[in-house]
Amino acid sequence: MSLLIAFTAVLAVASAQTATNRFPDDFLFGAVTSAYQVEGAWNEDGKGESIQDYFFHNHPEYTTGDTGDVACDSYHKYQEDVQMLKALNADVYRFSISWSRILPTGDLDVINQAGIDYYNNLINDLLANGIQPLVTIYHWDLPQALQYIGGWSNELLVDYFVEYARILFQNFGDRVKWWITINAPAGLVNGYAMNEVAPSQPASGIGDYLATHTVIKAHSRVWHLYDEQFRASQNGSVGITFEMDGLEPLTNSTEDAEAAERARQFQVGIFAHPIYSQDGDYPAVVRQQVDANSEAEGRPRSRLPTFTQEEVEYIRGSADFLGVIHFETTFVTPGVTGESPSKTRDSAVITSSAETIPWGLRSQLNWIANEYPGFPVFITENGVSNSGGRNDSDRIEFYTGYLGAVLESIHEDGVPVIGYLTWSLMDTLEWNSGFTAKYGLYEVDFSSPNRTRTPKDSAGFMAEIFSSKQLPNQYNH
Numbered sequence: 001m002s003l004l005i006a007f008t009a010v011l012a013v014a015s016a017q018t019a020t021n022r023f024p025d026d027f028l029f030g031a032v033t034s035a036y037q038v039e040g041a042w043n044e045d046g047k048g049e050s051i052q053d054y055f056f057h058n059h060p061e062y063t064t065g066d067t068g069d070v071a072c073d074s075y076h077k078y079q080e081d082v083q084m085l086k087a088l089n090a091d092v093y094r095f096s097i098s099w100s101r102i103l104p105t106g107d108l109d110v111i112n113q114a115g116i117d118y119y120n121n122l123i124n125d126l127l128a129n130g131i132q133p134l135v136t137i138y139h140w141d142l143p144q145a146l147q148y149i150g151g152w153s154n155e156l157l158v159d160y161f162v163e164y165a166r167i168l169f170q171n172f173g174d175r176v177k178w179w180i181t182i183n184a185p186a187g188l189v190n191g192y193a194m195n196e197v198a199p200s201q202p203a204s205g206i207g208d209y210l211a212t213h214t215v216i217k218a219h220s221r222v223w224h225l226y227d228e229q230f231r232a233s234q235n236g237s238v239g240i241t242f243e244m245d246g247l248e249p250l251t252n253s254t255e256d257a258e259a260a261e262r263a264r265q266f267q268v269g270i271f272a273h274p275i276y277s278q279d280g281d282y283p284a285v286v287r288q289q290v291d292a293n294s295e296a297e298g299r300p301r302s303r304l305p306t307f308t309q310e311e312v313e314y315i316r317g318s319a320d321f322l323g324v325i326h327f328e329t330t331f332v333t334p335g336v337t338g339e340s341p342s343k344t345r346d347s348a349v350i351t352s353s354a355e356t357i358p359w360g361l362r363s364q365l366n367w368i369a370n371e372y373p374g375f376p377v378f379i380t381e382n383g384v385s386n387s388g389g390r391n392d393s394d395r396i397e398f399y400t401g402y403l404g405a406v407l408e409s410i411h412e413d414g415v416p417v418i419g420y421l422t423w424s425l426m427d428t429l430e431w432n433s434g435f436t437a438k439y440g441l442y443e444v445d446f447s448s449p450n451r452t453r454t455p456k457d458s459a460g461f462m463a464e465i466f467s468s469k470q471l472p473n474q475y476n477h
Contacts, residue, residue, distance in 0.1 A: 020411045022470040028132070028419030029466040030092030031085060031441065032381055034139040034183065036068045037428035039098065041075035045114035048104025050141040051151070051191070055198035062196045066434030072426060072444050073451045078122045084425060084442055084453060086129045089466040093131050094380060094421050095122070096139035096183065099164055106143035108163055116171050123175050134178035134380075134421075136241075137165055137222070140188055140198070147199045152211035153192050161218040162225055169230045177236040179226070180380065181219040184243045184325055185271050188215065193342065196432060205341025206303050209290070213305040216274050216315060223318040240275065241323025241380040242268050244368070246360025250333040250352065259334040259349045262289075264367065266347040272322070274307065276372035280316030281307055289346045303341060321418070322372060325381040329360030356384060358401035365409040365417065376418045379406065383423035385430070385437040395441075395458040403471050422462060426453055 023029075036052040043049070056067040074081055085093050099106060101115035123133050138161070142151055146160060165181070182188065191197040192207030201207050219240050226238045247263040249256035262285055265273070269283040281287075282304065290304040307315065330351040338344030361382070368377060384398040399422070409415040427440035435446045441459040445452040465471060 030090040031425035032094040035098035038072040038074040040070040046112040048100035064434030094134040096136035100143040106146035139183040173234040220315040220318040237320035239321040246329030323380040328354035358405035362405040381423040
């Protein structure tokens with residue numbers, strides 16, 4: 001836990017010497033994108049088809065009709081993206097690698113050198129401009145060839161994922177020192193529970209739990225691969241990042257408090273507890289709820305698979321940091337809703353509509369620090385959508401509030417937050433919302449063949465914070 005020890009030492013000095021509106025000197029700021037959402041070039045230079053390509057081409061009924069075929073055209077415009085990051089004074093750029101651009105069939109029978117070249121060029125350009133690459137190995141774009149054998153619901157995928165990760169470590173690990181194995185597995189596994197998310201496999205309450213089991217094993221195997229074969233020579237850090245939207249009790253009743261905790265365990269704990277907790281394995285409440293419901297449904301086995309004791313011990317502790325994705329907060333009360341079977345029904349909670357509440361992030365960060373002590377925390381996505389426009393004062397207000405909450409978490413609560421990344425660098429293909437939801441610090445003209453990028457007001461605001469490592473006094477609260 002050298003990262004955590006270093007952070008603690010810096011925090012002690014920082015708290016003694018600096019104002020509460022200042023981040024630690026080595027705090028990492030930056031921005032995020034993902035391959036399918038920005039690259040385009042979906043079938044160029046030997047790239048294979050991904051489940052997102054297939055989904056957006058074959059299921060327009062679930063989308064706006066937009067696709068990632070061209071998206072932001074970052075495959076051809078990556079140098080411009082790097083200059084945008086440089087103008088932001090970013091320390092870090094988090095981007096994902098398209099599995100099917102490197103391995104078109106998902107396996108090692110075809111290794112696409114053009115894909116390797118693309119990411120080498122991007123990584124080298126980032127480093128030449130003083131920006132650290134943070135690479136997401138998997139951001140929801142499985143090669144379609146692997147979906148034909150069951151995708152993440154098939155545990156064989158663990159072996160495919162390990163070999164894919166090995167190719168990345170071998171080709172990029174000499175320069176990439178930050179790795180995220182899998183992005184937001186709660187969103188990933190929804191594709192095995194409902195039609196509206198790729199790969200559109202509606203096996204609710206069964207397929208999503210099978211995929212959960214595979215994801216956890218895959219992450220752990222890749223961490224061990226790095227730890228045993230690459231860490232000594234490459235000296236990087238490997239983690240995973242989770243959707244951790246705030247889940248708060250609707251009232252101060254004991255029942256609502258228990259419901260909020262149960263909701264957190266079903267949203268976050270189901271993935272994080274096996275890796276980050278001192279006990280390992282699935283959270284007890286998740287195990288109990290799914291087992292009991294499975295039995296009541298007359299099934300001969302639980303819908304949630306079981307780890308062996310050997311697997312529990314192998315998975316536990318298999319991370320160097322914990323990634324947090326946070327956008328909004330909902331309020332929770334007990335109640336049964338959702339189809340049978342489903343993870344929603346198993347969790348036995350009802351949630352309100354979501355709100356953007358900065359203290360929801362602070363609350364969640366404290367929960368993480370208490371639930372999974374001993375791990376540095378990296379906020380790998382935080383941002384807000386609007387309908388567009390360069391005068392985005394609403395986004396500046398959002399970041400002001402949320403960065404204030406992060407500062408409070410660091411200085412007042414002692415949460416070991418080591419970095420903060422904004423979603424997103426630029427407007428992207430926002431999955432089912434297409435180009436209608438605008439999260440970017442830079443505007444992208446999707447009607448132009450040039451995909452022209454233009455800074456919004458928020459870009460200048462964040463550039464000042466990234467450079468000074470502090471929230472301007474007038475915004476501090």
